Amino acid sequence: MMPRLDKVRTLVGREALRLLKNPSALMVLGLLVAFSLLLALSRNEKSPALSCWIVHPDSLLTSEAGGVSSDFIEKLTEAAKQTKTIRVLPLSRIAVFREQRMYPPLTCAIELLELPADDGSTTQLSVTYRHPGGKSDVLEPFLRWFWPIAVDHFGQVQVVEQAPAASRPTSATALVMERLQSGSLKDLMSEELAAAILLLVVQFVTCCQLIVSFTSQDRERGTLTALALSPITMSELLQAKILFHLLLSALGCGAVIAVLKPSALTHASLWATLLLTSLGLCSVGMVIASLTKTQSGASLLALCYMLVGAVVFYLATKFSAFAQLKSFAFENYGFGMLFLSLQRPIPLARATDLAPMLALVVGWLTTATLLFRTRGWR
Numbered sequence: 477m478m479p480r481l482d483k484v485r486t487l488v489g490r491e492a493l494r495l496l497k498n499p500s501a502l503m504v505l506g507l508l509v510a511f512s513l514l515l516a517l518s519r520n521e522k523s524p525a526l527s528c529w530i531v532h533p534d535s536l537l538t539s540e541a542g543g544v545s546s547d548f549i550e551k552l553t554e555a556a557k558q559t560k561t562i563r564v565l566p567l568s569r570i571a572v573f574r575e576q577r578m579y580p581p582l583t584c585a586i587e588l589l590e591l592p593a594d595d596g597s598t599t600q601l602s603v604t605y606r607h608p609g610g611k612s613d614v615l616e617p618f619l620r621w622f623w624p625i626a627v628d629h630f631g632q633v634q635v636v637e638q639a640p641a642a643s644r645p646t647s648a649t650a651l652v653m654e655r656l657q658s659g660s661l662k663d664l665m666s667e668e669l670a671a672a673i674l675l676l677v678v679q680f681v682t683c684c685q686l687i688v689s690f691t692s693q694d695r696e697r698g699t700l701t702a703l704a705l706s707p708i709t710m711s712e713l714l715q716a717k718i719l720f721h722l723l724l725s726a727l728g729c730g731a732v733i734a735v736l737k738p739s740a741l742t743h744a745s746l747w748a749t750l751l752l753t754s755l756g757l758c759s760v761g762m763v764i765a766s767l768t769k770t771q772s773g774a775s776l777l778a779l780c781y782m783l784v785g786a787v788v789f790y791l792a793t794k795f796s797a798f799a800q801l802k803s804f805a806f807e808n809y810g811f812g813m814l815f816l817s818l819q820r821p822i823p824l825a826r827a828t829d830l831a832p833m834l835a836l837v838v839g840w841l842t843t844a845t846l847l848f849r850t851r852g853w854r
Contacts, residue, residue, distance in 0.1 A: 483708055487716030488723075494690060495724070501686055505728055508678050512732045515670050526608070527561045528618040529579065532588040534566045548629045555625055562618065582608055584615055586622055671736040672814040675729050675750065676807065680782060682725040683754045687717060687761035688778045691852070692771035701854070710849045718758045725754040737818050745827045746817035752830065752837050753810035759840035766844070766852035806840070809833035 495501055530552055549564065556562040567587075571578045579585050585606035607615050694700045703713055729750050733740055740746050760781060768774040785807060791798040802808045809829040816822055824830070 480712065483712050484716045484719065487708070487713060488720045491690065491717060491720040495686075501681075501689075504681055505678070505724075508674060508681070508728065509731045509735070512671070512674050512735045515667070515674075516735050525561060526582050526584055526614055527563070527580075528584040528586065528615075529570075530556070530562065530564045530586045530588065530622065531567050531570055531577075532564070534568055548626070551625055551629055552622075555621070559621070562621065577606075579606060579608075584608065584618055586615075586618065667736055668815055668818040671732060671740075671818050672811055674732050674736070675814055676753070676811060678728040678732060679725050679750070679754050679757050682728055683721045683757035684761040684764075684781070685775070685778050686724070687721050687758055688765045688774045689771060691717065691762065691765035692768065692774040695765075695769075695852075695854070696771055700852075711845075714762070714845060714848050717762070718755070721758050721761075722751070722754050725757075726750065729754075733818075740818045743817045743821040745813065745822040745824060745830075748824060748827070748830060749810055749813040749817060749833075752833050753806065753814075756806045756810070756833075756837040756840050759837065759844040762844035762848050762852065763840065766847035803832075804836070806833045806836040809836075 532549060553564045556564050567577075577585075577587075585604075587604040587606065589602040589604070605612065605615050605619075691700070694703075700713075704710065730741070733746070761778065764777045764781065765774050768777055785805060788798055788802055788805070789808070792802040793799075809832055813822075813827060813829050813833070
């Protein structure tokens, strides 16, 4: 029997009115979109540029021949004038606190010291690197600038390099503020990964959690039984529920994509993946709602489904058995396709993960339809 569009449209409107009367659901969706906005603002912030001080003992300016001559310091000083982030200073200009040299926040340092070699025939140059925070790779652009000048000047002079060391801030508060100023959420997570995770969360809330809550609430109040006794068929009721939550998911996901990755709005592979993932989560929600008697039990089971999935995905990175188990979850294919489709458009003919994902979603949808017709409305 073909579904009657007017009946389905009425049932979709009924679901929409229920959503408007549920402020907590609207609040969750609003928070997810607001969180994506915060991620976008963090991504667009430019991290403050680091500077580098090359410091040396005052004695190097008057070294005699055979030592580290003042010519080297002059070369560094002249070369530093061509940059805006490098300064050459004597050690006497650096403040000392409790026998530790103190540098301003977001400042690296290359400390030079002249040392006599063991045989006394040559002079060694001791180099100590200082850097803010915990990552020494911030020194790389300054070392690429420093070492060509040093090699060009010294030639055969032996260089003693010391391991990079974190510069000591004036206080613990200074270190925290420095990390807050220089850090960005983008350093921890790429925009595509953040968007893919947020999209899955939006889909879970709109397509699984809400459909479980609304369906279980209808059964507890006897509304489903009344609808079953009305001229409305179970197929029309199920189609209306799934259609409404698919539309709600599309609106939420579209808002997240528009904020985090607007260029991906035109990627067909992304919307195909969103459709299949949303349909699969709607089916999971209907299965859960059909198997449980109370709204609280259904909501708890939906939460367990999400947590178990997260645990399996994590264990799959450690054990091959869980990797095999993960291959039976449509979210496994959906997450990868979301991530790739957010990066670049993928022709549907080359999106090979859509085929197994479609098969799994069809299996969940068939199971949900059978369970809802036989016991879901009772």
